[in-house]
């Protein structure tokens with residue numbers, strides 16, 4: 001069983017480099033399907049399990065890919081004869097693979113993608129994706145667990161999203177870039193990853209304005225070409241390190257972090273008494289002796305990100321008093337709470353709100369991750385717990401963090417990753433070469 005083993009109580013100091021964003025690279029990899037000519041060169045690609053899964057999805061669609069893991073460059077050549085079917089085995093492994101639906105439909109006039117199903121944090125329907133694609137003229141049916149979409153021609157249209165869904169905005173954008181005429185997406189998602197996707201598509205030859213605002217305008221073009229694109233920095237990984245510094249009375253420079261992408265987190269950490277300096281070289285975070293309690297509500301961007309909610313609850317637990325966390329985006333994103341209770345945390349759940357009673361005196365314990373950000377939160381809890389914490393089910397962590405344990409160790413945490421073999425002996429699981437992982441797929 002792979003575990004991260006942490007002995008809490010160490011101050012974090014130094015600087016840390018953040019990788020490219022998972023939530024930007026996945027739709028960008030799907031958008032590469034739109035290039036009928038030329039090869040796409042995606043740079044700053046994070047070495048994550050989800051990236052490897054999306055690469056398999058592309059290869060199942062007959063796309064040729066080459067991944068230079070040392071330099072983090074992924075070449076995607078979608079100029080060959082593509083298949084329209086994204087298989088169940090891969091889509092069921094990663095919900096985000098649903099974003100191949102829009103580009104496949106635009107490129108081939110048809111697509112068959114397995115229904116992604118729910119996941120631990122919520123039921124996560126895709127009705128808004130399908131409604132938008134239908135408004136562009138697609139005929140969509142659901143048969144035997146697959147979504148089948150067809151359109152001899154996509155035609156631009158005004159589309160209003162009932163909720164600013166990130167995935168629906170991306171799927172619709174990627175279909176509309178090759179549609180005839182103009183599409184407006186109203187109440188669009190405004191996340192920085194939407195902006196990065198729009199930059200990528202524009203560089204491929206698409207005509208998009210308004211990404212990052214609530215109305216995105218897309219004027220369809222007849223073809224798109226391959227381009228070169230560096231993936232934007234992962235604001236959630238950056239935010240996770242900001243919380244790590246805040247709770248350990250640390251002093252950490254998050255290199256090249258983009259403050260504008262983490263405004264809601266910065267604002268809440270300042271309220272808690274954390275010192276934050278926005279410098280040309282990044283964001284410096286200095287944790288105080290005592291954190292002040294603070295109430296937080298998750299919202300679509302530019303609200304407080306749900307992907308930082310579990311990590312933020314650790315800062316709230318360490319604060320001097322009771323804090324509230326209200327989760328409004330996903331209906332089941334408090335699964336880390338039961339594990340934290342095993343570490344002696346005093347937490348009450350009332351509907352979609354938790355009351356976190358601080359300052360917690362956390363005890364190290366064996367705990368299990370239940371989803372990606374829960375895994376990160378448990379690692380953070382281990383940094384401030386008394387004694388040894390062992391976090392298992394690291395497959396969740398590997399979806400979104402590359403060598404988190406190594407980066408924390410370089411900042412002074414007592415943390416290691418092990419694979420406990422049959423004979424009980426521990427051995428490192430990742431074959432690390434410099435800042436690279438070899439033979440991971």
Ligand SMILES: CC(=O)N[C@H]1[C@@H](OP(=O)(O)OP(=O)(O)OC[C@H]2O[C@@H](n3ccc(=O)[nH]c3=O)[C@H](O)[C@@H]2O)O[C@H](CO)[C@@H](O)[C@@H]1O
Nearest residue numbers: 023096124125126127128129164165166167168307329330
């Ligand atoms: C790969 C990726 O980028 N994942 C991110 C993306 O997920 P994802 O794109 O799945 O998230 P959405 O913004 O679509 O979902 C937000 C809410 O809208 C609901 N909804 C969504 C679509 C739909 O058709 N119908 C519907 O009801 C969902 O169930 C959820 O309650 O944005 C989420 C919200 O910031 C993040 O937590 C995820 O990390």
Ligand SMILES: C=C(OP(=O)(O)O)C(=O)O
Nearest residue numbers: 023095096307372373400
């Ligand atoms: C929920 C997340 O991702 P996904 O949408 O890929 O499950 C996340 O990154 O926290």
